[in-house]
Amino acid sequence: MRVASAVIGASLVLALGGSPSFAADQVRFGTSWLAEPEHGGFYQAVADGTYAKYGLDVTIVPGGPQANNEILLPVGKLDFFMGDNLIQAYSAVEQNIPTVVVAAFFQKDPQIVMSHPNVGLDTFASLKAAPIFISKQSIGSFYRWMVNQWGFSEDMIRPYTFNTGPFLADTKVVQQGYLSSEPNAVEKQGHFTPNVFLLADQGFSTYANTVEARTDTVAKNPDLVQRFVDASTIGWYNYLYGDNSKANEAIKRDNPEMDDQQIAYSIAKLKQYGIVDSGDTAELGIGGMTEARNKDFFDKMVGAGVVQANLDYRKAYTMQFVNKKVGLDLRPKATPAAQ
Numbered sequence: 462m463r464v465a466s467a468v469i470g471a472s473l474v475l476a477l478g479g480s481p482s483f484a485a486d487q488v489r490f491g492t493s494w495l496a497e498p499e500h501g502g503f504y505q506a507v508a509d510g511t512y513a514k515y516g517l518d519v520t521i522v523p524g525g526p527q528a529n530n531e532i533l534l535p536v537g538k539l540d541f542f543m544g545d546n547l548i549q550a551y552s553a554v555e556q557n558i559p560t561v562v563v564a565a566f567f568q569k570d571p572q573i574v575m576s577h578p579n580v581g582l583d584t585f586a587s588l589k590a591a592p593i594f595i596s597k598q599s600i601g602s603f604y605r606w607m608v609n610q611w612g613f614s615e616d617m618i619r620p621y622t623f624n625t626g627p628f629l630a631d632t633k634v635v636q637q638g639y640l641s642s643e644p645n646a647v648e649k650q651g652h653f654t655p656n657v658f659l660l661a662d663q664g665f666s667t668y669a670n671t672v673e674a675r676t677d678t679v680a681k682n683p684d685l686v687q688r689f690v691d692a693s694t695i696g697w698y699n700y701l702y703g704d705n706s707k708a709n710e711a712i713k714r715d716n717p718e719m720d721d722q723q724i725a726y727s728i729a730k731l732k733q734y735g736i737v738d739s740g741d742t743a744e745l746g747i748g749g750m751t752e753a754r755n756k757d758f759f760d761k762m763v764g765a766g767v768v769q770a771n772l773d774y775r776k777a778y779t780m781q782f783v784n785k786k787v788g789l790d791l792r793p794k795a796t797p798a799a800q
Contacts, residue, residue, distance in 0.1 A: 485518035486685055491530030491539040496523050496715035498727035499641065499670065500543070501708055502566060502737070502747075506696025508707035515692040517685075523715050534673060535560055541689060544671040546570050547758055548602050550777035551768050559676040562778035564690045564748040565668030566697055569661035569736050571640035572603055575647070576656045577632040585658045589613050593635040594621035594628060602767060603665055604637075609765040610664060625650065640734060641727035659734055666758045668750060671778075679779060690782040694748045697737055698791035701728070738792065745784040752780070 492500050503521060506512045512519040522539065524530045531549075534542040535558050542560070544550060550562045574593065576582035582591055589611065595604050595618050607613040619627075621637055628636040629651045638644060640659060647655045661667075672693065674686055700708055705728070713719050731737055741749055759774040768774070 485513060485516050486688075488512075488517050488519045488540045488685070488689060489522055489538070490519055490541045490543070490689075491522040491524060491533055492543045493524045493530065493545055495525045495718075496521075496712045497641075497719060498709070498712065498724050498731065499567075499571065501700040501705060501712065501728070501731075502697030503543075503693055504696075504711045505700035505703075505705055505708040506692050508711050509696070509699060509703075511692045511695050511699070512689075515688040517688055517692060519689075521715070535675060537675070540674070540678065540685075542673045544673050546667040546669045546671070547755070547777060548667065548762065548767060550671065550673070551759070551762065551772060551774060553673075554772060554774065554776045555768070560673045561676050561679060561776070562668075562671045562750075563674050563679065563686055563782045564672045564693070565670070565750050565778075565783075566672065566693065566748050567669035567736050568739050568742060569659065569734060570603075570665060570667050570669040571730075571734075571736055572660045572665065573638050573640050573644070574635055574658050574660070575628075575638055575644055576635045576658075578653070578656050580632045582633075582635065583656055585663050586611065588635045588658070589617070591633055591635045592617050592619050593637070594619050595637050596621045596623070599637055603660055605765040605767055606665055606761060607660075610761065640736070641723075641730045645723065645726045662734075664761070666754060666761065668754065668758075672748075679781070683781065687782050690748060691785070691787045694746060695788045695791065697747045698788040701732065701737060702791060702793055743792075744786075746786045746789050748787075749784045750778065750780060751784075 490503065496504070507519055507521060522530060530539060530542055533539045544562065553560050574588060576588060576591065582588055600618065604613065608615065625636070625643055625646050628634055629647065636643065640657070644655055644657050647653070672690065679686055709724050712724065738747055741751055755774070755778060759768070762768045763770045
């Protein structure tokens with residue numbers, strides 16, 4: 462999607478904390494998947510003119526199965542990229558890729574595992590006894606944490622092909638999923654509500670939907686980075702708590718398979734589970750990070766054998782652009798987010 466921002470006056474940009482400019486800065490922001498409500502804050506900032514107010518002309522470049530936006534950032538084809546979680550950022554440090562996380566718009570990773578209700582699989586610990594559908598990629602990331610932290614077994618893994626059919630057919634199996642996707646599919650196809658276990662609520666403490674920038678952008682143009690982070694933060698407040706209709710229409714234009722029911726379901730889950738706005742964001746603002754959370758997750762990944770203990774994980778992120786309480790005035794006094 463391409464949305465051009467209006468040319469703005471220097472006084473307006475200065476009032477919003479940016480630098481004086483008579484022409485908007487061109488920015489290309491790549492997402493990690495097809496357009497969806499999990500990208501809503503960014504679409505909102507385009508649709509309601511927030512990026513334009515910050516002197517930014519933002520082009521959102523959707524990802525997807527035929528796209529690999531991750532590699533376009535370090536080679537200069539994108540200015541910012543939406544990462545999945547911190548494991549990806551650790552990998553960049555290991556491989557000396559010159560990128561760094563500058564904000565984290567999900568306080569909780571939406572990764573889940575789910576089970577059938579009322580068949581003896583109603584607690585997270587009980588899932589260890591059941592076969593579990595896990596993708597090949599996930600075996601080397603969050604499932605290693607599940608093995609190390611919770612005692613799950615690799616012997617119970619069954620290949621997950623991103624098809625809920627086998628799960629629906631067998632009440633005694635467990636399946637990985639995404640909070641707003643697979644449970645919704647089960648409800649529509651199986652006509653029941655599965656048990657949903659958000660890994661973040663079981664201790665998988667990574668940030669997610671991170672924004673990554675090149676290290677040279679951070680060094681040479683920190684004002685651009687700050688304006689993008691601040692405007693995206695406001696976009697997320699407005700998407701969650703304001704009129705998000707234009708953003709949702711833009712999401713559907715970029716991804717025609719996205720319908721109103723899926724959008725409503727996704728937004729409800731983002732709020733119910735506090736994916737975007739919970740915990741530290743009450744004081745720091747959406748997009749915030751803490752050193753304690755970063756260290757906690759790194760230590761868990763070391764314990765699970767996902768990363769080496771000698772990795773300088775602090776190179777994976779910077780706190781320079783977050784925790785400034787931007788947009789807190791837009792947050793309802795009593796939010797529906799989990800605290």
